[in-house]
Amino acid sequence: MSTSPNHPEPADGLLSAAGRHLRGFAHALSHPSRPPVPLPADGRRRRRLVPYVAVALLALLFVPVTYSVLISDYGLGGGTAGVLAVAQAAPLLMLAHRPLQAWWIVFGADVFGALVLLRPTAVEFGVRPLPAAVMDRADTIWPWTPPVIIGYLFVLFAVGLREPRRTLVAVWLMTGAAGLLLHVIAPDRSNGSAVLLIVLGAVVLVVAAALRERGDAQRRLVEQETISEAERAGRTLLEERTRIARELHDVVAHHMSVITVQADSAPYRIGGLPDEARAEFEAIASSARESLTEMRRLLSVLRSDGTDGERAPQPGIARIQQLVEATVRSGLPVELSMGGRVPKAVGDGLSQAVDLSAYRIVQEALANAVRHAPGARTRVSVTTADGYVTVLVVNDRAQRPGSPLETAGTGHGLVGMRERVRLTGGTLDTGPLPDGGFRVAARLPLSGRPVPSNSLASEDS
Numbered sequence: 211m212s213t214s215p216n217h218p219e220p221a222d223g224l225l226s227a228a229g230r231h232l233r234g235f236a237h238a239l240s241h242p243s244r245p246p247v248p249l250p251a252d253g254r255r256r257r258r259l260v261p262y263v264a265v266a267l268l269a270l271l272f273v274p275v276t277y278s279v280l281i282s283d284y285g286l287g288g289g290t291a292g293v294l295a296v297a298q299a300a301p302l303l304m305l306a307h308r309p310l311q312a313w314w315i316v317f318g319a320d321v322f323g324a325l326v327l328l329r330p331t332a333v334e335f336g337v338r339p340l341p342a343a344v345m346d347r348a349d350t351i352w353p354w355t356p357p358v359i360i361g362y363l364f365v366l367f368a369v370g371l372r373e374p375r376r377t378l379v380a381v382w383l384m385t386g387a388a389g390l391l392l393h394v395i396a397p398d399r400s401n402g403s404a405v406l407l408i409v410l411g412a413v414v415l416v417v418a419a420a421l422r423e424r425g426d427a428q429r430r431l432v433e434q435e436t437i438s439e440a441e442r443a444g445r446t447l448l449e450e451r452t453r454i455a456r457e458l459h460d461v462v463a464h465h466m467s468v469i470t471v472q473a474d475s476a477p478y479r480i481g482g483l484p485d486e487a488r489a490e491f492e493a494i495a496s497s498a499r500e501s502l503t504e505m506r507r508l509l510s511v512l513r514s515d516g517t518d519g520e521r522a523p524q525p526g527i528a529r530i531q532q533l534v535e536a537t538v539r540s541g542l543p544v545e546l547s548m549g550g551r552v553p554k555a556v557g558d559g560l561s562q563a564v565d566l567s568a569y570r571i572v573q574e575a576l577a578n579a580v581r582h583a584p585g586a587r588t589r590v591s592v593t594t595a596d597g598y599v600t601v602l603v604v605n606d607r608a609q610r611p612g613s614p615l616e617t618a619g620t621g622h623g624l625v626g627m628r629e630r631v632r633l634t635g636g637t638l639d640t641g642p643l644p645d646g647g648f649r650v651a652a653r654l655p656l657s658g659r660p661v662p663s664n665s666l667a668s669e670d671s
Contacts, residue, residue: 370418585609
């Protein structure tokens with residue numbers, strides 16, 4: 211009778227599945243999942259030393275305790291007790307960086323120690339027979355001694371903090387199998403310590419695994435938050451650059467429109483032009499109109515879906531007074547000073563981009579003051595000197611908590627300020643003050659281009 215190749219016999223399926231699981235358990239027990247470094251390896255030096263100090267104290271405590279218990283409670287000789295104590299407790303020093311390897315050593319030493327404590331095995335290894343008083347005591351539990359149980363639980367906890375679930379299941383199964391096998395070997399000596407270690411070991415492994423998975427989840431969350439913060443910062447920067455590009459469209463479009471009108475009207479305003487000059491003016495007007503068309507296409511790409519372009523004229527330095535008055539009406543005490551010969555309109559060497567940027571910087575600085583320092587006294591200063599316009603906004607410490615729902619302002623705060631200053635070739639200095647306030651200082655060239663170095667030197671002097 212043949213079977214279909216697509217439907218293997220159940221026995222073969224069970225055997226193959228059991229073989230796969232056994233191979234998986236063997237691989238998990240022989241290959242640690244983490245590098246041999248202490249868990250808080252990414253912290254400060256003191257924190258990194260904590261695991262080593264802890265395991266050193268455990269080893270220093272368990273070696274003499276195990277030695278004393280084996281001699282006084284189980285009647286072993288000093289040499290045998292010393293060897294077992296070192297084999298069962300000294301591997302605790304490895305828990306900080308190699309817990310799985312430490313488990314192998316402790317597990318083997320504990321099983322060997324349980325066999326040594328059997329009377330025939332003790333005689334075979336030249337150990338004096340256990341006294342009757344020792345054999346009759348109720349506290350001489352077997353196969354695991356009290357120090358073995360407690361130390362083994364520390365080993366399981368360390369393994370649970372570093373290894374995956376498959377390894378923990380394999381460790382627990384090996385522990386239970388060893389305990390049950392020893393119970394079968396000497397059922398008259400076994401008094402429940404094997405079952406006790408199985409139950410306590412399961413609890414410790416579950417707790418340690420939960421702590422490890424929680425720590426892994428927190429680390430992944432921190433990594434994801436870091437990545438999200440970087441992506442958010444990049445998106446904010448791109449959005450601000452897009453908004454600035456939309457605003458500058460109006461500035462450039464104005465100049466291109468003027469060029470077009472002048473080129474079209476030149477043949478009528480200037481008489482006696484040769485045909486070559488008229489053709490040149492026509493070419494200039496055509497190029498300007500084509501440039502305007504391409505700019506409008508670019509603007510339609512930059513503009514967010516569902517939004518319309520701004521219809522109102524772009525603001526400038528001349529409207530800073532109105533901006534300050536509106537901010538005062540909102541409850542923020544603001545003082546404005548206009549020093550030097552501050553241009554109030556485009557022209558006289560003032561670039562339209564600088565005019566717009568100066569207004570936006572003041573607007574964003576006042577919006578930040580309203581948001582983060584409500585009620586604080588704020589001073590706004592706009593001055594010109596040596597080809598530069600300097601914008602300074604300083605606010606004192608907040609008088610009351612800020613509102614997280616405040617949405618004043620049109621950009622993204624300091625990000626937008628930096629982009630505007632970089633666009634015009636200026637400099638920006640921002641930061642907190644010792645008294646708890648905040649300072650925003652922008653220095654923009656009036657022409658929108660960096661001023662020669664000799665002017666900077668004269669101003670610094």
